[in-house]
Amino acid sequence: MHRGEVIHVFEPDLIVWDKVILELKVLPYSNNFSGEHFAQLIHYLKFFKKELGFLVNFAPANVRIKRVIWSEKKGRVIEDYQEQLSRQSQKVTDVANGVRDAIIEISESVGLGYSDALYRKIVKVELRHRGYTIHDNIEVPARWHEKIVAFQRMPFIRVNENVLVHACSLSGYPSSYEFTRVKTALRNLGIPFAFLVNFGFRQLQIFGVEPK
Numbered sequence: 001m002h003r004g005e006v007i008h009v010f011e012p013d014l015i016v017w018d019k020v021i022l023e024l025k026v027l028p029y030s031n032n033f034s035g036e037h038f039a040q041l042i043h044y045l046k047f048f049k050k051e052l053g054f055l056v057n058f059a060p061a062n063v064r065i066k067r068v069i070w071s072e073k074k075g076r077v078i079e080d081y082q083e084q085l086s087r088q089s090q091k092v093t094d095v096a097n098g099v100r101d102a103i104i105e106i107s108e109s110v111g112l113g114y115s116d117a118l119y120r121k122i123v124k125v126e127l128r129h130r131g132y133t134i135h136d137n138i139e140v141p142a143r144w145h146e147k148i149v150a151f152q153r154m155p156f157i158r159v160n161e162n163v164l165v166h167a168c169s170l171s172g173y174p175s176s177y178e179f180t181r182v183k184t185a186l187r188n189l190g191i192p193f194a195f196l197v198n199f200g201f202r203q204l205q206i207f208g209v210e211p212k
Helices: 035-047 090-110 116-129 176-189
Strands: 014-016 020-025 052-057 064-069 076-080 134-144 147-159 163-169 193-199 203-209
Touching: 020 035, 035 052, 035 064, 076 090, 090 116, 090 163, 090 193, 090 203, 116 134, 116 147, 116 163, 116 193, 134 176, 147 176, 163 176, 176 193, 176 203
Parallel strands: 020 052, 076 203, 163 193
Antiparallel strands: 014 020, 052 064, 134 147, 147 163, 193 203
């Protein structure tokens, strides 16, 4: 729950002795668990305040089991956006500072360890609560010689028409791909500034991005 709204419903397969969470899979085409499987179990461990979980794959001839340990720690906050923000208008700066405060509030109240989709929902609820106008799942035009040839739907949040927010999670550092597509979206939407936010395992990272 956040601000009185249901954000997500967690439903682990089994909780044993009120201590261990089991997530049971049948993965006939893979011997290894994906990052999505680990993230799913970490979400459960975090939400139910457990430290130990097991991913179990019953498909192979020999059952595959992977132990996952989670410990909740207060994450550091890394901020790198002042240079980009110094070149913005006062209107954009005011909105950006409010968005930054909302992101910090989310990190302190919810913590780290959830999926990017879950954080996007929380960010939307928090920003609406603070009175901002938002649009999500933005359709970004692809241009060729100034002509629009297609639209690409991207999981960004547009705030008051002049700031873009892209929320990632569960990585040590956002990939260059994430920075590149935020820049592309800014250029094609005509928006001057964006926050690329990573709710990582041990850090909250907030980066400023400009179209160029």
